[in-house]
Amino acid sequence: MADDIKAVSTEVVPVDARQPEAAVIERAAALLRAGELVVFPTETVYGLGGDALREEAARRIFAAKGRPLTDPLIVHIAQVEELERVAAAVPERAQRLAEAFWPGPLTLILPRGEQVPRLVTAGLETVAVRMPSHPVARALIRAAGRPIAAPSANRFKHVSPTTAQHALADLSGRVPLILDGGPTPVGVESTVVDLCSSVPRILRPGGTSLEALRKVLPEIEPPLPPRTTASDKREREEGQAQRSPGQLLVHYSPTAPLLLFEGEDEAQRAALVAEALRRLERGERVGILAATEDREALRPCEEGGALVRAPASLEEPEKVAAALFAILRALEEAAVDVILCRSFRPVGLGLAIQDRLRRAAGGRIIRVDPSAGATEGVR
Incomplete structure (x- = not known):
């Protein structure tokens, strides 16, 4: 996938993290509407964003990161009403969690809506959705007028970016625009909760704690520890679609052991x-x-x-x-x-x-x- 990317000039543009300037946001939104990629801050880490409803944009995300197509992307929305565009159904559990924790660092696994390309969901009939709380992220989604698919803005398996400079170090020449809103406040990715299984379970722990989730959904199960048998490692790293990002045994890794x-x-x-x-x-x-x-x-x-x-x-x-x-x-x-x-x-x-x-x-x-x-x- 990495070879599919054409080198571009990458510009880093400062943006006010609390009251993002309308002209800066519109410039980024116009790129997204044209099918281009934009790096932007969220409350968790910096995201590499593209139009979640365009397969071409999703393909560019995978290529820019060097990410395998088996690792799904998270779809970001700016308001709860947009769930109808990306999810085929919104169970009562999802409504309760959204009411309690959105906007914020919580991702919900829901049935995939028909508008979402299967490339975004790694070919699965489920989709990962969240509503970020960062003012820049929300302003960008609203201005673009469509949901944004956005994994972390770094090379695949490398340490996630919490500043624009981190994103630039990994993606310079691969994206036209990076919005610099300063360091991200949470610092780790969102919690991912699977609501398509018989018992809701955390697939990836993150910025919303298990303890907080259990106050709203007492039956939620904690994440399983990473499995490391030889067969499981092969399945995870040689082509089996993952239900959620962040499931691989080796991830978030610095170059030093x-x-x-x-x-x-x-x-x-x-x-x-x-x-x-x-x-x-x-x-x-x-x-x-x-x-x-x-x-x-x-x-x-x-x-x-x-x-x-x-x-x-x-x-x-x-x-x-x-x-x-x-x-x-x-x-x-x-x-x-x-x-x-x-x-x-x-x-x-x-x-x-x-x-x-x-x-x-x-x-x-x-x-x-x-x-x-x-x-x-x-x-």
Whole structure:
């Protein structure tokens, strides 16, 4: 797909994130109406947008990202009434969730409407739909006069973009226009809920927490952990359509290998420090993603030359999520040889953080059992 893209000149245009300028929005909307692509901010990450009802635009999205056609796109709308254009049916559960969480970082899997090309849905009879809350995104959808299909504005499997500069680094020459509305506030993608199964289930944890969803839909099931058997990996990476984005074992990955430590806090902290010191002694350039609670224990690593980033406390998953992808990109740009990450508690946005780090690690997970020592395994 990547070879189908013709090189274009990419312009980055600032836009007011709170009160987007009408002329800037109309310029972007005109490109979308002409079947072109536009990068724009949402509250979660930057999106690579195209007309959701035009197959040609969807094909350009897949090509620009280098994304396989088996990975569906999320359709973005600006008001609930637009659901009728993209979904064949809106069950009562969907109405309740939309009323409670839209606009916001929640995507619903619904029956596909006839106007939505099957290319957008990876050939499935379901469609992923959300209503973003970011003023720029909503203004753009309204001005375009049609729903916008928009995955994250990055190369396939790379770290998601939370600034216009991240998107430019990945997509320069592949899109004509990037709207720069500053850093995105949530920092991780939307939660995806499947409402086409007998029991509603989270397929991708994200900016709307399981705890909040259960207050509206108590029967909702949490996401299943990534399966990593050889047969499942082949199915996911060699052609089986995914019901939701973000389902692949390897995703959100920096160019440097990432090792994720899991286990009781003190034990995983000690194992991470030991691994960092061992690698530093070998002359490796080490990046570390930690929490503020780890700072004192990591002092010897910093003194040895490790690049330590601890954006917030373990009790502040919202702050960690907002900084997560930017930190991974910064460590990548610093040319570290390895990134060592602690795990975060799977509560609230911590569940989305854990999911992103596990997929960024691609199976390189160090499980720490104080009684047995550290063991590396694949979940």
